[in-house]
Amino acid sequence: MKESTASSRLSRLGAALMRDNVRQYGMVIALVAIVVLFQILTGGLLLTPLNVTNLIMQNSYILILAIGMMLVIITGHIDLSVGSVVAFTGAVSAVMLTSWGLPTLAVVPLALLLGALIGAWQGFWVAYVRVPSFIVTLAGMLVFRGATLAVLGGESIAPLPEALRSLSSGFLPGQGEGLHLPTLLLGAAGAAAIVWIRWRARSRSLGYGLPVPSAGATAATSAVVVAAVLAFTYVLARYNGLPVVGVLLVVLIAGYSFLMRSTTMGRRVYAVGGSEQAAALSGIRTRRTAFWVFVNMGVLSALAGLVFTARLNAATPGAGTMFELDAIAAAFIGGASAFGGVGTVVGAVIGALVMGVLNNGMSLIGLGVDWQQLIKGLVLLLAVAFDIYNKRRATSGRPVRPARARRRGGGEAGGGRDGAGSVPGPARAAPS
Amino acid sequence: MTERERRPASPGGPLLLMRGIQKEFPGVRALDGVSLSVGHGRIHALMGENGAGKSTLMKVLSGVHPAGSYTGEILVDGRPCAFSGVADSERAGIAIIHQELALIPQLSVSENIFLGHERSRFGIVDWGSTHARARELLRRVGLDENPATPVSALSVGARQLVEIAKALAKRVRLLILDEPTSALNEAESARLLELLLDLREQGVTCILISHKLGEVMRVCDEVTILRDGRTIETLEVERDADGTPSVDEDRVIRGMVGRALDQRHPGRSGEIGPVRFEVRDWTVDHPTQLGRRVVDGASLTVRAGEVVGMAGLMGAGRTEFAMSLFGRSYGRHVRGSVLKDGRELDTGDVAAAVRGGIAYVPEDRKTLGLLLDGDIRHNTTMAALGRVSRHGVLDPGLEAVEAARMSERMRVRSHGTTQIVRTLSGGNQQKVVLGKWMFTEPDLLILDEPTRGIDVGAKYEIYLIVRRLAAAGACVLLISSELPEILGMCDRIYTMCEGRITGEVPRAEADQETLMRLMTRTGGHP
Secondary structure (H helix, E strand, C coil): CCCCCHHHHHHHHHHHHHHHHHHHHHHHHHHHHHHHHHHHHCCCCCCCHHHHHHHHHHHHHHHHHHHHHHHHHHCCCCCCCHHHHHHHHHHHHHHHHHCCCCCHHHHHHHHHHHHHHHHHHHHHHHHHCCCCHHHHHHHHHHHHHHHHHHHHCCCCECCCCHHHHHHHHCECCCCCCCCCHHHHHHHHHHHHHHHHHHHHHHHHHHHCCCCCCCHHHHHHHHHHHHHHHHHHHHHHHHCCCCEHHHHHHHHHHHHHHHHHHHEHHHHHHHHHHHCHHHHHCCCCCHHHHHHHHHHHHHHHHHHHHHHHHHHHCCECCCCCCCHHHHHHHHHHHCCCCCCCCCCCHHHHHHHHHHHHHHHHHHHHCCCCHHHHHHHHHHHHHHHHHHHHHHHHHHCCCCCCCCCCCCCCCCCCCCCCCCCCCCCCCCCCCCCC | CCCCCCCCCCCCCCCEEEEEEEEEECCEEEEEEEEEEECCCCEEEEECCCCCCHHHHHHHHHCCCCCCCCEEEEEECCEEECCCCHHHHHHCCEEEECCCCCCCCCCEHHHHHCCCCCCEECCEECHHHHHHHHHHHHHHCCCCCCCCCEHHHCCHHHHHHHHHHHHHHCCCCEEEEECCCCCCCHHHHHHHHHHHHHHHHCCCEEEEECCCHHHHHHHCCEEEEEECCEEEEEEECCECCCCCECCCHHHHHHHHHCCCCCCCCCCCCCCCCCEEEEEEEEEEECCCCCCCEEEEEEEEEEECCCEEEEEECCCCCHHHHHHHHCCCCCCEEEEEEEEECCEECCCCCHHHHHHCCEEEECCCHHHHHCCCCCEHHHHHHCCCHHHHEECCEECHHHHHHHHHHHHHHCCCCCCCCCCEHHHCCHHHHHHHHHHHHHCCCCCEEEEECCCCCCCHHHHHHHHHHHHHHHHCCCEEEEEECCHHHHHHHCCEEEEEECCEEEEEEEHHHCCHHHHHHHHCCCCCCC
16 A cells, blocks of 8 residues: 555555446446436426426325335335335324314324334334245235225315425415525535535544545545536426425435445444344344334334325325335345345435336327336346346355355365364354 | 166276366366275275365265366266266166255155156056055165155154155165265164165165264275365274274374465464453254254353364354354254353343444355345444444445555455445455454454465455454454364364363374374264
8 A cells, every 4th residue: 555656555445446436437327328218208397497396296205215124125124015104004093183183293203103103013024033034025005005094984084274285386485476495595505515515524534644636636526516416406496396206305315325335224234234243243132123113113114104195195096006116126226135234315315216217208198008017127137137147246256145045065175174164153043 | 677787887986986186176176086996885085174075075976067177087886977966867767865955854764765657647646656665765774764755854863864765766876975965863873874884785876975973984885085175095894793893083184184284374463461251051952853953062261362263074063153242143952161361251142242242254255144136334333233323324434444444454356335235245245344353443343264265365355354353452263174274273172072172182192193083072072
């Protein structure tokens, strides 16, 4: 390290960054490509202020679910029940609002609490009884769909109070004519915050004597990000401004990104997903971690349930059907590993946007649902195949993942030692 | 159906002759001109230290390492053989039973016995004949079980017998048993050895690999000793009227270890202080087999600045001891006490053990020690996140600096701390695990086979790190199967056998033969 020059160190760091982030960048590039493609195919309809606003609103609940799903998948689990939980929490909220006459301000926290309880229920079975999450949440999918039908008596509840509807169809207050000023100001504030965070991180790294990109490079990348934020808010400002649900999404994305990247809690989630045994032997309470990840998923499902119910202005028995698959697809397109331990919140958001833009763009050009499903399925498959191909190349031809169970007689290499380890790990029973 | 339907081509010659077998793995010559001759109807013991090449030799013989991947010749009944797979060697009447049993627990005993060569006509299983034949085979191995019982309901000892029945079903002539008694209790072991003698009467030849010298000498007719991938000698064993073998155990031990200690260990420095850690009456039961004690009343002390060795053969209970000590990560009914500086230490879970200053570098670093898809930074800090965070918020700059510093101290060769550990070599991965635990600033570092599968250079560096840690006053408990490593590194050595501590030897009085004798001192054979 010491004898190498600063520039070679930098290029090496850059190469390492590219290697580690090729998947993330790849997906950003794919997203941009899809946007450009549909912008051309729709003759400019895709990026009109109205349609961009619609895109956010249409995909808001999937984005919320995708964030929670990403955490679940990083932990090495899956949650198939989120669609049913969306329906159930939506139904219960609607009953509380209409039959019980509770105010929206009381219903929202109650619904989130209900989501937490549902998550705790599933987390208990997964983490402490150690029933595979696939089974627990498959059961949950049936249980909460059935519960939804029971609560609604097979019928829809509509309409819902205005206060709830504003959650998904409301906009930030502001004047009606011309550009929406508060939105522009928020955009500028956001851009400034991004620049401040980036420069502070850079100066901190400098303080530790770590290699950092040159000031020019940081300025250039910051300029790109700032331009994107400003352009986005400008487009929104030309319509009604930033939707309420957009604010919610920004807060969630920023909050969960921070949690997963910068806190010890997030690091433990990655560790448990990366290797439960290694995490346990490092003093991490692996069961508790998995439990809370499911509680979190329950809360976010309830939030998505509120947003979706508000958007529909009705609670219906069939609400949320297939949402779990959209959320799971978003997480995998966004770079999650099916084996756990890998993935980012931003990745899930990009994955959800890829699916959202595909949906929206294909609808705009009049493709039927049949073709839409077909194409979305292929996109999911190709994205994950690309990921596996990349990983295999990165580990220079070694298998992506060693077989979980060591087969007999397979272990002896190198030193030619006799047999495999003599002792089972914590979760592995003795030779039997 | 007779067991001797194939007549030997050269009557009177050995059943099996292996000559000049050489087998190389990348960078290592595991077998270097090994010869082995096994006579008809005899029990032939194959002895050697861990890593001597016994298992590799048996894999060559059974076709796991196919013809072409080694040089040398194999003759069965004087006929040259070139097995391209296990199926080939089975056709020649050779069956191998591994330490890890290869039965499918959910299937019944008879299904397991005939797995892969079901008794069937046109693909339809003939259950009547299957069960009848299975019952007959079970009788031969002395197992009184219904053949319809699922294997999961059987004890480990019974499973071993089912494995042998399975081999007999294939009309085996040469049965290879690799550490058959390592998972068995004494009664089960005795029963298995009786069975081997019975089978010998029925004309089945047997190659027995075992670390338990006492039981080997009780049953074998011939012993071949391997060391460092070479055949050292083959001895005939005869017994006088009261069963005393003509070859004594010391002779075999000398053959197994007989090499000079190489200068591959750094010299020690620093003073040994007072006792810091003490373990009293540590007893652990097997996690699934009720009542089987894996560690039985083990007590030991470690002084400040001392490297204490724990020598023992595979299955002696050393790893179980260490892992149960480390926050009860293994076993059930863990009892006994740990004292640090004379005060009782809470080791109820891993977090408590880490807080108490204990660190455990596991034997199986890939699954128990590392996040393979994580980078060096994350792996380095994962056991001590508190050191790089404030109020639960990580300081990425501090983490990068600390990880880089630790990496340098451990001499990890990488292109930076953001490298994914899966892409590192085995030696460098081990250094990352070591760094992860050094980062917790432990008072007691337990190293479990720290140099397994690691090249010589990395080994020396790991020894240096251990030395430096001890010189700084920390306690080290070094578990190893390699006696040269134990003798080269340790100030004091405990030996373990069958879950019990069988000896405590200061470095000055220790040599390989003494240790080997203590390590093989099973309950009935002091």
